[in-house]
Amino acid sequence: MSKELEVVIRTLVAILVLFFLTKMLGKRQVSQLSLFEYITGITIGSITAYVSLDLDTNWHLGVIALVVWVLVSIGVDYLQLKSKTMRDLIDGKPRILIKSGKILEDNLKKERVTSDDLMMQLRKKNVFLAADVEFAVMEPNGDIDVLLMRENQPLTPKHLGIKVAPGVASQAVIMDGKVIGEPLAAAGFSREWLKTELDKIGVSIENVFLGQVDGYGQLYVDLFDDMLKVPKPQLKAVLFATLKKCEADLELFSLGTKNEQAKQMYEQCATKLQKTITELTPLLHR
Template sequence: MPDWLQIILRTFIAVTSLFIATKFLGKRQVSQLSFFEYITGISIGSIVAYTSLELQQKWYLGVVSLAVWVAIAFGMEMIQLKSKRLRTLIDGKETVLIKHGKILEENLKKERLTTDELLEQLRKKNVFLVSDVEFAMIEPSGDINVLLKKENQPLTPKHLGIKVGPEEEPQAVIMDGKILDEPLTKLGLNRDWLKTELEKIGVTSENVFLGQVDSYGQLYVDLYDDQIQVPQPQEKASLLATLKKCEADMEMFGLSTNHSDAKAMYEQCSRQLQKVIEDVKPLLIR
């Protein structure tokens, strides 16, 4: 068999083996790899390259070596899942670098981090003052996570005592100008509903690069032509405003009438509608 054909066959076998191995071991981002996993990845890649090009050696020996590496890596993962002590031994543990706004210099030296590198990582988290940080720690993966002091944390609806409705994953119903039926069905919608919504904003599906529907049934579109401004959905805000107007009208009717029974009826209806508004408001505020 010619050498070039052997290389093609060996490469095909090596790539197939590598694909199976990586699927078997699972997937992680490079930044999440432990030292052992990083070394395993390099070794497996080297074995695959060697198997592809070394014609003097039998190809199946490379596959055997690859299988052994994969078995060891998988075994280590299983052991780590069951033993916290071994996880700490193999992957290491997190180290606190900043505590109550103060840099822990000894821990910084232990992790072989310079002050410049620490400040760089903080800036990546949009933190520019060390004194703003309550805690910062470096994870075994090398990532630095930061907890800001209470007064420096972003304001959320929870801080204001406001309840908001739950958010679910938006569904892409139009992609590259084509309507996707499966996401529509998942939302309990159909093409007729989608065409009606598109008519409201004056576009056709062919002009839509991406169309998404949120968990409240509101359609958001991105057009091929970026110069065209598409109005944002206002159904929820409009519904909330209408309910508030009805509640205000009930109060006004109650104040304007002199009939005691009518006044009592309007006041009762106003209170009931106010309770309805309080119940649905979290769903209508994003």
């Protein structure tokens, strides 16, 4: 066997072994790394390169080394799950860098973070003034999480006493001009319904790059042709306007009649409708 072919075979074997071993390590290994996971990733990469290119040694020894490293990593993960002491020992503890708008210089030195590094991380969180920060904490993986002081936090519907509808997951029902049947059925809709909705906005399925249905049955589409504008669904807005018009009509009927029984009936209906509109407003204004 030629050396070139042997390198190709070794590389393919190393890729397959590394893929399955990485799957065993879990998703965290490819997202946010702790110190030990960082070391493990570097070592596994080095061993994989050794398995691929070092033709003077037995390649199966490299595979054994890979398996051992992965088993050790899994064992460490298990210890971390079971013991807070092990988590603190291996990953380290979070450290407060800013408290009540005051930068803690001693903690910066312990983490070897300069003032420039700190300000860069704050700017990534859309914070440009350290005095606006209630807490800034460096996590074990190196990220810096920021909590603004109350007066600097953005307003939310809760601050204004407004109730909003709970979030509902949307479903991608069209991708690359093709209908995706499973999520469409999971959302409780049929292909005929989807075609009807597309006909309303004058779009064919083949022209849709991505189509999504939200939890309230409204279809949103993105077309292949970015120059074409697709109107946003207006069903909820129309329904809200219709309900408000009905409420206004009932109040008008109540004022316009001289029949006390009819007036009382109109007033009761207007009150009930107003209560219904209040309950539906979080959904209709989503």
